[in-house]
Amino acid sequence: MVEVIGFGLAGACVALQLQRAGHAVRVVDDGKPGASQVAAGLVNPVAGRNFEPSWEVAEAWEVARPFYDSLDSGLFRPMPILRLWRDDRDREKFARKREMLEPWIEDVTNEGVIWREGGWLDCPRFLKVAREHFLENGGEIVEVPKGGRQIWCAGAAGLLRGDFEGVSHRSAKGEILTVRIPGWNERRILTRNGWLIPIGDDRYRVGATYDWDDLSPGPTDEGRTKVESILKTFTDRDYEIIDHVSGIRPIIERSKPVIGEEQGNGWMVNGLGSKGVIYAPRVGLEMLSHLGLGS
Numbered sequence: 001m002v003e004v005i006g007f008g009l010a011g012a013c014v015a016l017q018l019q020r021a022g023h024a025v026r027v028v029d030d031g032k033p034g035a036s037q038v039a040a041g042l043v044n045p046v047a048g049r050n051f052e053p054s055w056e057v058a059e060a061w062e063v064a065r066p067f068y069d070s071l072d073s074g075l076f077r078p079m080p081i082l083r084l085w086r087d088d089r090d091r092e093k094f095a096r097k098r099e100m101l102e103p104w105i106e107d108v109t110n111e112g113v114i115w116r117e118g119g120w121l122d123c124p125r126f127l128k129v130a131r132e133h134f135l136e137n138g139g140e141i142v143e144v145p146k147g148g149r150q151i152w153c154a155g156a157a158g159l160l161r162g163d164f165e166g167v168s169h170r171s172a173k174g175e176i177l178t179v180r181i182p183g184w185n186e187r188r189i190l191t192r193n194g195w196l197i198p199i200g201d202d203r204y205r206v207g208a209t210y211d212w213d214d215l216s217p218g219p220t221d222e223g224r225t226k227v228e229s230i231l232k233t234f235t236d237r238d239y240e241i242i243d244h245v246s247g248i249r250p251i252i253e254r255s256k257p258v259i260g261e262e263q264g265n266g267w268m269v270n271g272l273g274s275k276g277v278i279y280a281p282r283v284g285l286e287m288l289s290h291l292g293l294g295s
């Protein structure tokens with residue numbers, strides 16, 4: 001029996017992949033909302049200011065996209081991502097890196113560059129569908145560990161507790177707004193100093209803040225103000241805030257996913273950072289093959 005502790009993106013991927021490989025799996029879920037419940041699900045191959053493709057993004061997405069589609073083809077919503085220009089220096093920076101970025105470029109316009117392979121994963125629905133698949137295929141979900149070989153997928157909660165000795169982290173709180181903007185009809189994901197994702201019915205998800213000092217639970221007035229200022233860089237239309245959420249991104253040194261072992265405490269899959277959707281399925285498979293449990 002393998003026990004997977006935590007059922008966010010990491011735990012769900014590890015548990016389902018173990019199950020598919022024919023192993024008996026038990027999930028330990030404390031029912032507390034982790035980062036995966038609030039994640040906007042953005043998949044952006046070239047995130048950030050400096051036109052740097054995310055680390056091994058092609059290899060990771062090659063595993064992730066079919067994994068999500070195998071659960072439900074509607075979980076991932078492909079959508080063009082328009083990275084708006086900041087200024088002339090920004091355009092020049094892009095021009096210097098253009099050749100390296102060619103695999104991700106759909107188009108270059110006066111507004112900015114459009115990335116291909118972008119979109120967003122409906123994370124709350126992914127967690128629901130993953131849970132259903134897991135249970136339908138004989139999985140067991142309990143609230144406290146019962147024993148067995150343990151794989152800890154505890155996200156920021158585990159990092160903050162210090163579950164694994166010697167793992168230093170720099171986890172960051174993030175806040176997101178969902179707003180309604182009637183009649184705008186923007187159908188692309190917009191990014192620049194933040195992002196905006198159209199999620200249908202005149203609703204848009206906007207984010208996100210980064211705070212490495214205040215890791216307290218719950219959204220804040222300051223966070224809301226910061227996200228509203230991001231929104232105003234994308235549109236001057238009137239909006240209504242319909243939701244405001246926060247969570248903590250599990251970030252380990254170098255912002256890369258980590259598989260770790262501690263004698264007596266089992267294994268760990270953590271450090272999905274701000275790109276859990278891209279990396280979780282691949283790091284899950286790596287965990288399995290590391291333990292010799294792959295199919």
Ligand SMILES: Cc1cc2nc3c(=O)[nH]c(=O)nc-3n(C[C@H](O)[C@H](O)[C@H](O)COP(=O)(O)OP(=O)(O)OC[C@H]3O[C@@H](n4cnc5c(N)ncnc54)[C@H](O)[C@@H]3O)c2cc1C
Pocket residue numbers: 005006007008009010011028029030031032033034035036037038039040041042043143153154155156157158173174175176207208245246247248249250269270271272273274275276277278
């Ligand atoms: C505001 C915000 C926006 C984000 N946007 C995006 C985005 O657009 N795209 C993207 O790819 N990523 C995004 N992320 C990052 C993404 O959310 C994370 O990379 C990912 O969710 C981490 O998944 P995880 O499974 O490691 O952790 P979590 O989702 O936190 O899951 C860990 C789970 O383990 C449970 N747990 C912990 N300890 C125990 C225990 N002892 N017993 C039982 N259960 C336990 C917790 O309660 C939790 O449910 C965002 C994050 C935040 C905060």
